Amino acid sequence: xxxxxxxxxxxxxxxxxxxxxxxxxxxxxxxxxxxxxxxxxxxxxxxxxxxxxxxxxxxxxxxxxxxxxxxxxxxxxxxxxxxxxxxxxxxxxxxxxxxxxxxxxxxxxxxxxxxxxxxxxxxxxxxxxxxxxxxxxxxxxxxxxxxxxxxxxxxxxxxxxxxxxxxxxxxxxxxxxxxxxxxxxxxxxxxxxxxxxxxxxxxxxxxxxxxxxxxxxxxxxxxxxxxxxxxxxxxxxxxxxxxxxxxxxxxxxxxxxxxxxxxxxxxxxxxxxxx
Amino acid sequence: xxxxxxxxxxxxxxxxxxxxxxxxxxxxxxxxxxxxxxxxxxxxxxxxxxxxxxxxxxxxxxxxxxxxxxxxxxxxxxxxxxxxxxxxxxxxxxxxxxxxxxxxxxxxxxxxxxxxxxxxxxxxxxxxxxxxxxxxxxxxxxxxxxxxxxxxxxxxxxxxxxxxxxxxxxxxxxxxxxxxxxxxxxxxxxxxxxxxxxxxxx
Numbered sequence: 341x342x343x344x345x346x347x348x349x350x351x352x353x354x355x356x357x358x359x360x361x362x363x364x365x366x367x368x369x370x371x372x373x374x375x376x377x378x379x380x381x382x383x384x385x386x387x388x389x390x391x392x393x394x395x396x397x398x399x400x401x402x403x404x405x406x407x408x409x410x411x412x413x414x415x416x417x418x419x420x421x422x423x424x425x426x427x428x429x430x431x432x433x434x435x436x437x438x439x440x441x442x443x444x445x446x447x448x449x450x451x452x453x454x455x456x457x458x459x460x461x462x463x464x465x466x467x468x469x470x471x472x473x474x475x476x477x478x479x480x481x482x483x484x485x486x487x488x489x490x491x492x493x494x495x496x497x498x499x500x501x502x503x504x505x506x507x508x509x510x511x512x513x514x515x516x517x518x519x520x521x522x523x524x525x526x527x528x529x530x531x532x533x534x535x536x537x538x539x540x541x542x543x544x545x546x547x548x549x550x551x552x553x554x555x556x557x558x559x560x561x562x563x564x565x566x567x568x569x570x571x572x573x574x575x576x577x578x579x580x581x582x583x584x585x586x587x588x589x590x591x592x593x594x595x596x597x598x599x600x601x602x603x604x605x606x607x608x609x610x611x612x613x614x615x
Numbered sequence: 616x617x618x619x620x621x622x623x624x625x626x627x628x629x630x631x632x633x634x635x636x637x638x639x640x641x642x643x644x645x646x647x648x649x650x651x652x653x654x655x656x657x658x659x660x661x662x663x664x665x666x667x668x669x670x671x672x673x674x675x676x677x678x679x680x681x682x683x684x685x686x687x688x689x690x691x692x693x694x695x696x697x698x699x700x701x702x703x704x705x706x707x708x709x710x711x712x713x714x715x716x717x718x719x720x721x722x723x724x725x726x727x728x729x730x731x732x733x734x735x736x737x738x739x740x741x742x743x744x745x746x747x748x749x750x751x752x753x754x755x756x757x758x759x760x761x762x763x764x765x766x767x768x769x770x771x772x773x774x775x776x777x778x779x780x781x782x783x784x785x786x787x788x789x790x791x792x793x794x795x796x797x798x799x800x801x802x803x804x805x806x807x808x809x810x811x812x813x814x815x816x817x
Binding site for chain 2: 366367368369370371372373374375376413414415416418419442443444445447448451455473474475477478479481482506507509510
C-alpha cells in the first residue's frame with residue numbers, strides 16, 4: 341500500500357492546496373445564518389450611493405433608471421439581466437424592489453451582489469419579506485444597510501420603505517409611518533419617488549396601515565409614482581383610483597425590467613425591456 | 616453545476632494519507648485492538664457553530680457513527696443573541712485500511728448526513744407555528760437544516776489507548792443545495808462548507 345502512496349508527488353497537491361486556501365474564507369461557514377460579509381461586501385447601500393454621488397445629475401436634467409425586483413434565487417437570470425442593463429444607454433442607476441435573497445441568508449445576498457456589482461451603474465435595494473426570514477434582517481442590514489432610507493439625486497428624492505408588515509406580525513411598525521410622513525414632507529426637492537417591496541393593496545401589507553400609507557402618498561403633491569415588487573409581475577395603474585400611480589416590477593426570472601425616464605414636475609415614460 | 620470541487624476533496628484526503636504513511640515507518644505493533652463503542656467529539660465550523668461538543672456511539676462494526684453535537688454561535692456571528700445549534704449527525708466509514716503495520720488508520724472517504732436545529736426566536740420550525748402566515752407561505756423551516764457531507768479521517772490507536780481521530784469534511788445544506796441545483800452559475804464550491812475536528816474513543 342505504501343508504494344501506492346509514493347506514486348503521488350507532493351507537487352501534484354500544490355494546486356489543490358492553493359485552491360483551498362484561496363477560497364478558504366468562504367468555505368468557513370459557522371452557521372448558514374451568519375450575518376457577516378467581508379468588508380468589500382458590506383454597507384453596499386452607502387457604497388453605491390457614494391458611487392452615484394460621483395456622477396451627479398444637474399438639476400433639470402432628465403432622470404433615467406432601471407427598475408426591477410425579486411432577484412431571489414434567480415442567479416442565472418441575474419447574469420443575463422446585468423448583460424442587458426449594461427447595454428441601456430443613458431441610465432443612471434438600477435433599483436431592486438426587494439427579495440434580494442430567498443432564504444434570508446447572507447451568502448445569497450452576496451451571490452446576487454457578485455452579479456449586480458458587474459453593472460456599469462450603481463444599484464440600490466429595498467428590503468423584501470424574504471430578506472427578513474430567519475436572521476435575514478441582520479444580514480440585510482450588514483450587507484446592504486438600513487431598511488428605511490432616502491437619498492436625493494438631481495432634483496428627485498428617492499424614499500425606500502420597509503413595508504413587509506407580515507414579517508413583523510402586523511405590529512404597526514412596518515411601514516414606519518413617521519419616517520414616511522417625514523420624508524414626504526421634504527419640500528426642498530422637486531419630486532418624490534417612493535419604493536417598497538410589498539404594495540399597499542397586498543395581503544402582506546399591514547392592513548391597519550394600508551389606508552394611512554395610501555393617504556400619505558395621495559396628499560403628497562411631489563410624488564411621481566410608487567414602486568413595488570413582491571408580485572413577480574409587471575403592472576402599472578392607479579390602484580386606489582386616487583391619482584397615485586403604482587408600478588410593480590417583474591422578478592428576475594420573468595426576464596423583464598423597465599426603464600423609467602422622468603422629467604418636468606411629474607412627467608415620466610416607461611419602457612419595458614425583455615432579456 | 617460544475618463538480619470540479621471534487622478534486623479538492625481528493626487532494627485533501629491524499630494529503631492526509633501521505634502524511635500518515637510517512638509519519639510512522641514500519642512500526643512493529645498493530646492497532647487492531649477493539650475500540651470502545653463510545654466517543655467524544657470536538658467539532659469546528661461546518662455550519663454547526665464555531666465550535667460544537669458532543670459524542671456518539673459506534674455501530675455496524677465501527678463503520679457507522681451516530682452522534683449528537685451542541686454548537687455555539689457567538690453574538691458576533693448571529694448579530695443578536697448567541698445561538699445554539701443542536702446537530703444529530705451520522706458518519707459512515709466505508710473503508711478504513713491500516714497504514715502499513717503502524718498504529719495509524721485512515722478512512723480515505725467518509726460520508727454522512729445531519730439534521731440540525733438552531734435556537735433563536737427569529738427562526739421558525741414551520742411558518743405555521745410562527746407569526747401570521749398561511750400554511751406553506753414559506754415552504755422551508757428556517758430553524759431546521761438538513762446536511763450532507765463527505766470527508767476524510769486519520770486515526771491513531773496505540774496498543775494501550777483508545778483511538779483518536781482527526782477529520783475534515785466538506786458539507787452543504789438543503790437550502791444551499793436547492794440554490795445550486797436551480798442555477799448553473801453557482802459552482803459546487805459556492806455552497807460548500809469546511810468543517811473538522813477530533814473524536815476520542817473511550
